[in-house]
Amino acid sequence: MVKQLGYHQIRAIFDRFHAAEPEPKGELEHVNAYTLVVAVALSAQATDVGVNKATHALFKIADTPEKMLALGEDGLIEHIKTIGLFRQKAKNVIKLSRILVEEYGGVVPNSRAALQSLPGVGRKTANVVLNMWWGVPAQAVDTHIFRVGNRTGIAVGKDVNAVERAIEDNIPADYQQHAHHWLILHGRYTCKARKPMCGNCIIRDLCPYEDKNL
Ligand code: SF4
Numbered sequence: 001m002v003k004q005l006g007y008h009q010i011r012a013i014f015d016r017f018h019a020a021e022p023e024p025k026g027e028l029e030h031v032n033a034y035t036l037v038v039a040v041a042l043s044a045q046a047t048d049v050g051v052n053k054a055t056h057a058l059f060k061i062a063d064t065p066e067k068m069l070a071l072g073e074d075g076l077i078e079h080i081k082t083i084g085l086f087r088q089k090a091k092n093v094i095k096l097s098r099i100l101v102e103e104y105g106g107v108v109p110n111s112r113a114a115l116q117s118l119p120g121v122g123r124k125t126a127n128v129v130l131n132m133w134w135g136v137p138a139q140a141v142d143t144h145i146f147r148v149g150n151r152t153g154i155a156v157g158k159d160v161n162a163v164e165r166a167i168e169d170n171i172p173a174d175y176q177q178h179a180h181h182w183l184i185l186h187g188r189y190t191c192k193a194r195k196p197m198c199g200n201c202i203i204r205d206l207c208p209y210e211d212k213n214l
Contacts, residue, residue: 002208004170005153009206013154014175016202017182024181026132028052033108033133034100035059038068038093040128041120046083054080065097065106092120110134124160127180137176139167144187145180151191152207154183 005013017024027048030036035055043051058079062068068076076090083089096118100106108129109115115126127140141149141160145167149155155166171179190197198204198212 002153004156011172013203013206024178031063035063036133037129040125042083042089054083065100068097095119139164139180145183148183148187148191151209
C-alpha cells in the first residue's frame with residue numbers, strides 16, 4: 001500500500017493541478033442551490049452525464065421546490081426514469097422539496113446538519129453542496145477520490161471518511177477548496193480504475209504508484 005505523502009510532495013502535486021486547471025468545476029448541471037441538491041441526490045450510483053441528460057429538461061420546468069411539488073412524483077419519474085434507482089430518488093426529491101418549502105421557506109440551508117437531515121442527502125451530497133454552492137472547503141469523497149487518494153498517497157484511508165480526513169489533514173489550506181474537483185477529474189479522465197493513463201499524467205514523476213501503466 002502506498003504511504004501517505006508529506007506536505008511538500010502534496011503541494012507539488014496540487015501546484016501541477018492548479019497550473020493545468022486553476023478553477024476546476026463539477027460536471028453536474030444546475031441553475032441554483034436547489035437544482036444542485038436535486039442533481040447530486042440523483043447522481044448516486046449514476047454518471048453525471050446520465051443525470052445531466054435527464055435534468056436538462058426537468059430543471060426548465062422545476063427549478064424550485066415549489067415547482068417540483070407542483071410537478072409531483074409521477075411527473076418527476078417521467079423525467080428521471082433513465083437514472084438508476086429512480087423510484088426511490090423521486091420519492092426523496094419530493095419529500096426533500098416539501099421539507100424545504102415547509103421548514104426552510106424554500107431556501108437550501110447552508111449547514112451540513114440541516115442538509116443531511118433532508119431525505120436522500122448523505123454526507124457526500126451535503127459536502128458537494130457546501131463546496132460548490134456555499135464555498136465551504138468540504139471534501140465529498142466518491143469512488144474516484146477514494147481510488148486516487150490511496151493510489152497516489154495524496155490521501156490514504158481505509159474508507160471514505162478516513163480519506164476525507166486525510167484530505168483535510170494533508171492538503172495545503174490554499175488548495176482545500178478545489179481539492180475534491182481536481183481529484184475527481186483526475187480520477188475520471190486520467191487515473192482511471194482499470195487502466196490509469198500514466199503516460200499522459202501530469203503528476204507521473206511525483207506519483208509513487210508502483211504499477212504505473214506506461
Ligand atoms: S502516474 Fe498513473 S497511477 Fe499515478 S496519478 Fe498518474 S495516472 Fe494515476
